[in-house]
Amino acid sequence: MDVCHYHHRLATRWNCPGCHTHFCATCVPGGDGNFPADEPRCVLCRTPLLYLPPAxxxxxxxxxxxxxxxxxxxxxxxxxxxxxxxxxxxxxDGLLGLxxxxxxxxxxxRFSLHVVELLAEDNWTPPALSSVMLGQEENLFLKQIGVYVGFTALGLSAASVHPLFGLAYLAFAGLALPASIMVLAMTRSALRALNPILLAQVMLGIGWSYxxxxxxxxxxxxxxxxxxAWLPEEQNNALFSALLGATSCYFAVVSHAMMGYVLFSRAESLGITDEPERGETLLEADYFSQQALGQSTVLIRAQRLNEAREVLxxxxxxxxxDLALHQRMQRLLSLLGDREAMQAHLEVYLNLLLQQGQGGKAVEALQRARQQQAELLPHDARLRHQLAEHAYRQSRHELANTLLVGLHQQAPSYPALAQxxxxxxxxxxxxxGQLGNAEKLLGFVLKRAAGTSIAQEAQAFATVLAGLRRSAVAN
Incomplete structure (x- = not known):
């Protein structure tokens, strides 16, 4: 099995005849319902891609x-x-019983032929009896009888030419009976169900498993x-008839379910389905997002970073x-080393994460960005305050401290500076563990928010800190 050039654990689904690159469904997502005319094309050389259907x-x-x-x-x-x-x-007994x-x-x-039709579509829900009894295919029974009569007539005709021909056709008809039932179920045509060429094609299409x-x-x-044969010779005729009726129905449904599933499992080789769709059609928004992610992956791996940036x-x-697109853009800007663009985009990305209730991921995104640019911090005071709250809840105190230290100098008019x-x-x-600095900060809060509930909360915390100091001195 060929594997994707960029995702080595995934099978190839597309091949570029121009640059001979293998792509998986992650690199080239979507299906025929998404692709414009003459697409998809190779993101590297713009050659139309060839689809390689899965086995x-x-x-x-x-x-x-x-x-x-x-x-x-x-x-x-x-x-x-x-x-x-x-x-x-x-x-x-009598005519009524007959x-x-x-x-x-x-x-x-009729029920059994419907079973074949449903299982051929991988539908394991048995058909409704009402639809079978009241449906419009009343002639299915007559067609099936006609197939049996047709086999007999053709066998007699062959035997009239030469007995060996008759025996040969009889053997063929016996072997082809399941194929004939499958053809009748799918086409509703008794003539096609008798066509020896078509029956031979079905048997060969299924292969040895036929x-x-x-x-x-x-x-x-x-x-x-x-x-x-297992029943005793002397028995109640009604019980025997009931058991025979139940087992006849049971085994008829079992055999037809097998035939229907074989049609489903061998549909492509039998040519009874439309040409398979290339790929899997996605919702429009999902397609454009995944397409950009796939193309940018390929271009980044090919060191064509500016082209990847254009795609994103x-x-x-x-x-x-789209958060996935923003995450990829942040990674790309880091690779490009464009600090200004990275700073501007980071604020957009972090705000979006917070708006979508993903404060924890926002903190992680900021930490990843600072691993590339240690001095990188949002400029917006409100954003820094929100990130610090989430970092504090996660016990990431160093990052939370970095986000807020000096905020009174950078944003002195920030309305929530006291908080x-x-x-x-x-x-x-x-x-x-910096109690002295904490007390100074509380003094600032008491002046800044005098007469408010924030000041009361700050005073209560200052009292706690004072108690801690006295305990430390006493010890």
Whole structure:
């Protein structure tokens, strides 16, 4: 399996024939519903990319056999099994009983063909009995009977030419019966279900596992007869009929569920689905965000930093609230070493994080930025105050202290300066052990906010600090 050039744990989904670069779905996100004409293109050389669809990873039917045998005992399928037991066990003799049997088996055939159709779409919910009985496909039963009659007629015609031809066609018809049922279920055409060329294509498209399907089909459809053989020779005819009706329904649904799932698992090779979509279509906002992230990853790794910056600028102009784009831009500006741009963007990014209730992440983002530029701090006093509050709650006292120290000089008219310095006093006293500095800060707060609740809180804290000092002296 080829892997992405930029994400070595991810499989290749796109290949550039121009520069021979492999890309994954992270580098080139989205699907046909997102791509304009002639796109996607390689971000490195602008050559149209070739899509490499994922390999078929659908579970083979024999590995989930338990699901097929439990399928008829849930939902509407179970009602069909019970109805089969009831009708067969209570059916009267004579013409009326014959008519009831015909109607019942017509319903079983229609239900089973609907099962094939649903499982071919990976829909494991059994069809509703009401839709089967009241639907418009009344002729499905007649078509299925017509297929059986057609096989017989074609076999007799072949035998009239030469007995070996008749035997050969009989063997082919027996082998092709599951394929014929699948074709009838999907196309509603008895003629196509009899077409030997089409049936051969279906069998070859499924491959060797068709032989296993045929074997399972043969065993499962013989289930009612096996059950009947186990019953004692002398028994209640009504009980026997009820059991035979229930097992006939049960095993019919099981065998048709297998065939439907085989169609689903081999849909691409059988050509019964539309051409698979390239990629996975995303919501428009998600697509533009992920596209910018993918392209910027490739360009950054290729050391084309200015181009990556252009990509992110275009994306942020469109989606200014996207945190992932802002995070990538901050990282890129750090790589570029553009201190002014990094400072300006950092304030936007931190404000956005706070607005979205992610104060903890805002503190982490500031710390990452300061690892690159140690002197980097927001200019806005309100922003610094908010960040300091979150840093204080996280016990990051050094950062919280750095954010607030000297704020009275940098922003003397900041309306919440008293609250900020009360917080700074707590940080220095509780986090840094600087009681003297904390007392000076409290003195500033008492003057700045005299007569307010802030002053009362500052006075209470000053009293606590004074008590701590007396205790320290006494010890």
């Amino acid at each position: 078929n990873t659908k579970t083979p039917f024999w590995q989930i056999s338990a699901r097929f045998f439990t399928y008829p005992i849930k939902g509407q399928a179970m009602l069909l099994v019970l109805l089969g037991a009831l009708l067969q066990g209570a059916a009267p 008519l009831l049997n015909i109607l019942f088996y017509a319903m079983v055939i 032989l296993l399907l045929w074997l399972c089909f043969s065993v499962v459809t013989s289930g009612p007869f096996i059950v009947a 600028n275009r994306a942020l102009a469109r989606q200014s609230q 900020a310095y009360l917080l700074l006093a707590r940080i220095q006293a509780e986090g840094l």
